Amino acid sequence: DQQVKQNSPSLSVQEGRISILNCDYTNSMFDYFLWYKKYPAEGPTFLISISSIKDKNEDGRFTVFLNKSAKHLSLHIVPSQPGDSAVYFCAASHLTGNQFYFGTGTSLTVIP
Amino acid sequence: NAGVMQNPRHLVRRRGQEARLRCSPMKGHSHVYWYRQLPEEGLKFMVYLQKENIIDESGMPKERFSAEFPKEGPSILRIQQVVRGDSAAYFCASSPDLNQPQHFGDGTRLSIL
Numbered sequence: 001d002q003q004v005k006q007n008s009p010s011l012s013v014q015e016g017r018i019s020i021l022n023c024d025y026t027n028s029m030f031d032y033f034l035w036y037k038k039y040p041a042e043g044p045t046f047l048i049s050i051s052s053i054k055d056k057n058e059d060g061r062f063t064v065f066l067n068k069s070a071k072h073l074s075l076h077i078v079p080s081q082p083g084d085s086a087v088y089f090c091a092a093s094h095l096t097g098n099q100f101y102f103g104t105g106t107s108l109t110v111i112p
Numbered sequence: 113n114a115g116v117m118q119n120p121r122h123l124v125r126r127r128g129q130e131a132r133l134r135c136s137p138m139k140g141h142s143h144v145y146w147y148r149q150l151p152e153e154g155l156k157f158m159v160y161l162q163k164e165n166i167i168d169e170s171g172m173p174k175e176r177f178s179a180e181f182p183k184e185g186p187s188i189l190r191i192q193q194v195v196r197g198d199s200a201a202y203f204c205a206s207s208p209d210l211n212q213p214q215h216f217g218d219g220t221r222l223s224i225l
């Protein structure tokens with residue numbers, strides 16, 4: 001039962017352009033969302049988060065958008081850089097829960 | 113300021129042996145989480161612990177798997193009588209409180225011969 005879904009397993013973007021990574025969830029109780037970045041042979045690294053009281057959160061080149069009615073969130077990276085090439089996971093939780101639910105990841109390749 | 117430390121990084125076991133995976137959380141973090149990642153899949157929650165207590169083990173297989181986080185020392189994920197299907201990357205994460213971003217270790221890659 002995959003409660004958090006990343007339907008695009010991979011994405012290629014030209015350096016300098018915008019990367020948009022998408023994530024959908026099914027549990028309407030989720031109210032806290034995060035994006036992680038993962039390089040091969042390393043653990044995931046926290047990137048940015050958003051709570052359900054907001055619809056946008058920005059940190060440098062990274063912006064996360066939340067559409068609660070559509071149960072959809074997205075991560076925008078602009079401008080994309082070759083060092084952004086990695087697997088990106090979205091995760092969700094709810095305040096009364098004990099765990100984060102992770103998507104299956106999207107592998108981003110930024111082409112120089 | 114050391115991050116989450118996991119060891120060993122790679123562990124090879126034969127079927128039927130025991131595997132012990134260790135995790136030292138970040139300094140000041142009292143919440144520890146274990147995840148498993150199978151090939152081509154995302155991270156699956158296994159267990160959430162605080163010092164000396166298992167808070168949520170809803171993601172743990174009912175048999176052969178156990179976890180602890182003693183008052184002193186690292187958290188241990190123990191797999192008894194390993195089988196081929198246990199081959200995976202096991203990640204540990206820690207956080208200072210519930211529903212805070214979790215910081216991950218680099219994982220232990222378990223291979224079963």
